[in-house]
Amino acid sequence: MSDTTVIVGAGQAGLQTAVSLRQGGYAGRLLLLGSEAHLPYQRPPLSKQVLKGEFDADRCTLRGADFLAAQEIEFRPHSRAEALLSDQQQLRLADGQLLSYDALVIASGARLNRLHLPGSELDGVFYLRTIDDALTLRERLQAQPQVLIAGAGYIGLEVAASARALGCKVRVVEAQQQLMQRSALPAIADFMRARHEQEGVAFHFGRKLAAIHGQRQVQRVGLDDGTELDAELVVKGIGVRPDLRWLEGSGLATARGILVDDQCRTNLANVYAAGDCAETQHPLYSEPVLLESVQNAVSQGKTCAAAILGQDTSYSDVPWFWSEQFDCRIQLAGLPQPQDELVVRSDAPNSMTVLALGADRLHAIQCINAPRDYMAARKIIALGDAIDRDRLRNPKTELKELL
Amino acid sequence: MIKLKVTDRDGQKHEIEAQEGDTLMEALREHDWGVSAICGGMCSCGTCHVYLNEEDGGKFPPVDIDEEDLVDMLEFTRESSRLSCQLTLSAEHNGVSLELAPEE
Structure with a gap:
């Protein structure tokens, strides 16, 4: 040893x-x-x-x-x-x-992926990775500044939801056309976009930050199409x-x-x-x-x-993730594959379940406020057994029944 | 400081101290025999599953719908199952005894 x-x-x-x-x-x-x-x-x-x-x-x-x-x-x-x-x-x-x-x-x-722009050194430009970052940002959010977030990934969206809860005006600038582009299936992304918009978050899709303006403090942000937006605080959430x-x-x-x-x-x-x-x-x-x-x-x-320790081991866990934004708990398990058939089910208000079906087995679940579906699907994915696609497509089938 | 009596997964009994205002999960996580609580208290994973007897269970607020949905789907669910991340400790919980559920 x-x-x-x-x-x-x-x-x-x-x-x-x-x-x-x-x-x-x-x-x-x-x-x-x-x-x-x-x-x-x-x-x-x-x-x-x-x-x-x-x-x-x-x-x-x-x-x-x-x-x-x-x-x-x-x-x-x-x-x-x-x-x-x-x-x-x-x-x-x-x-x-x-x-x-x-x-x-x-x-x-x-x-962190860093975004080097003119004005990045101004007071009021933040990243969020460490607890020290979070404590500084929290203090600044207390004053209810106008917040501009670069990146509609998990961190960007969670910060957006937290800042809205604190009463800040929030805009999110995202280079892609969709929220959580890298991991969320379109139905989940669209659902969350609507939730954020209902809560007062404004999105600018397909745009990037070009420059941050201000004297000592951030005052405005310029986008790559020439749009100028007022902002007192900029949070860059562009991944790691x-x-x-x-x-x-x-x-x-x-x-x-x-x-x-x-x-x-x-x-x-x-x-x-x-x-x-x-x-x-x-x-x-x-x-x-x-x-x-x-x-x-x-x-x-x-x-x-x-x-x-020299023990026999093999890491084969089904990957799982979660996020919380407003009153939505998003839970994901497994990884959808490009050829998957997507089945969207929704049987309760403010909730959605999306299943990614491979040819013969369930590859992934992504859901919002549907922990019962989530736990059942996680088990089905881990078992890796052949699935009855018709039953999975039927919204009346409780996923638990398929275990 | 309040005291709790915990039976771990090997049947060993421990008396532990906990801070009022913390969740039961946070008190249990501090021990090497304790819960793993992977999701950190978000009611998302079920890795902080415990059993409370009826009397002690009654000292906590009832199970809400999120917790119920998750607990229902766990392997080793019993009538007395709770997710310890959803239980906030206060002075009235001094002396509560509980048992850790098997890991999923």
């Missing part, structure tokens, strides 16, 4: 790896490196409960200092990995320190990507993310990756998948721990 396991990144994936290693009886030294000042925390509430003032920062902490100490997990905040020296099985930190490892887990997450720069020259195989197999193993001996930074050869899919979700982070953390 390994003597020292170093985990880069103290988010959900990194923390889960550490917790699961101890649960599995790992007796070696365990170092958990966090790049921020904070104890491991969860990000999903940042754009929702934290912005709205319902959660304070402590409420997001996943595990306290007492827990980490009791589990003999050496948590080091402010620790950023700078280089992987795999020949020596060492990691170099930003402060120059060298750490030797017997097993290394890279769970360094993703970094794995942070791979520090791994250049290390010999680690990467594509969009760090390439791993179904045991979270990379091409390098004793080096594993998990969570937002890992691009996974997933048994359910022919192409490697890059999943940015809590479920993926937690499941891969468990997989890494099992692999390090």
Whole structure:
């Protein structure tokens, strides 16, 4: 068994790896490196409960200092990995320190896509990734500024809903023609667009920000078609990507993310990756998948721990995600495939279920305020059994009956 | 601080302390034998499932429709099932005893 396991990144994936290693009886030294000042925390509430003032920062902490100490997990905040020296099985930190490892887990997450525009340096231009970002933004939203959000993805839309709840005027500028273009099926996207519009959010589709204007503070935003919009606060929600720069020259195989197999193993001996930074050869899919979700982070953390402990393991979970916007809980499970038949069902007000049917089995469900459908479909997808398409198409069939 | 009696999935009994105003899930998550609570309290995943006896269950607000829908679909649902993320703790919950449901 390994003597020292170093985990880069103290988010959900990194923390889960550490917790699961101890649960599995790992007796070696365990170092958990966090790049921020904070104890491991969860990000999903940042754009929702934290912005709205319902959660304070402590409420997001996943595990306290007492827990980490009791589990003999050496948590080091402010620790950023700078280089992987795999020949020596060492990691170099930003402060120059060298750490030797017997097993290394890279769970360094993703970094924000930045939008470099004239005026980006003005006061009132925000990103939202960390808890510090969320607390600063929350303070600014209290004054009910006119908010302009770049990007109608999950973060952009959750911020839009939170800002509306706080009484701000909200506009969203989106380069595509649809909300949540990358992951939501059109019926779900259209439903949510209507909900946002009912709540007073204004959309500008097919447009990009060209410049941000103001003296010291943001005052106006110019779009690429020449439109000028008043705005006192700009939030850029244009996605994230794995942070791979520090791994250049290390010999680690990467594509969009760090390439791993179904045991979270990379091409390098004793080096594993998990969570937002890992691009996974997933048994359910022919192409490697890059999943940015809590479920993926937690499941891969468990997989890494099992692999390090030498247990037989294979990560094959059906991916699932959720979002909350206004009174809508959006839940997604599985990944729709291009040729899928889409079945839209809706049997209650303010609710919708969309099923993505493959030739012989259910590939995905996306639903709004339909937890019963969601839980049943998740199980059907995981079982992978042949489906009766006619029964699935029939809105009278409860999905539970198909289990 | 209030005290709770918890039986874990291996049948081990624990007495734990919890903060008033936290949810029961947050109190349970702090322990290595506790709940995983993947969705963080959004009533979205069912990984914080517990059983409360009738008397103690009555000290919490009744199950709402979201929780009911989710609990209904879980594998190990019983009459006494609750999602601990939906239960906020206050002084009257001192001494409550509960059992963790098996992981799905």
